[in-house]
Amino acid sequence: MKKTITILPELFFMGGGLFFVAENYFTLGSVNYFALLVTWLLFLQFFYKNRIAGLVYGIALGTFSVFNLVEMLSGVHELQTKSAALSSVAIIMAAAMVYKYVRAKNSYDESVLTATY
Numbered sequence: 001m002k003k004t005i006t007i008l009p010e011l012f013f014m015g016g017g018l019f020f021v022a023e024n025y026f027t028l029g030s031v032n033y034f035a036l037l038v039t040w041l042l043f044l045q046f047f048y049k050n051r052i053a054g055l056v057y058g059i060a061l062g063t064f065s066v067f068n069l070v071e072m073l074s075g076v077h078e079l080q081t082k083s084a085a086l087s088s089v090a091i092i093m094a095a096a097m098v099y100k101y102v103r104a105k106n107s108y109d110e111s112v113l114t115a116t117y
Helices: 002-028 033-048 051-074 081-103
Strands: none
Touching: 002 033, 002 051, 002 081, 033 051, 051 081
């Protein structure tokens, strides 16, 4: 159970990235390569568990989520309750990701696959 909770932020953001890629592909007929890249980097982070990369990803995703929530609340877009709730959950997940990698004692070796279940 504890291991599932510790990998939840990465899974949440990977799922969101895959949803965004699929939504763009099916509605617009084009591939969003930036979202695909972010999803791939999070997938690699899921297995390699690099401390510095985890901190950078958590801070970047948290900053984007806060920006998205502030943009919705400022009235630029009409307030959508689902989007605001999703942004709030994303902020919590990003904070959990940063907390997890701040508490990590060491950075794993880059050449070792460290997936544990």
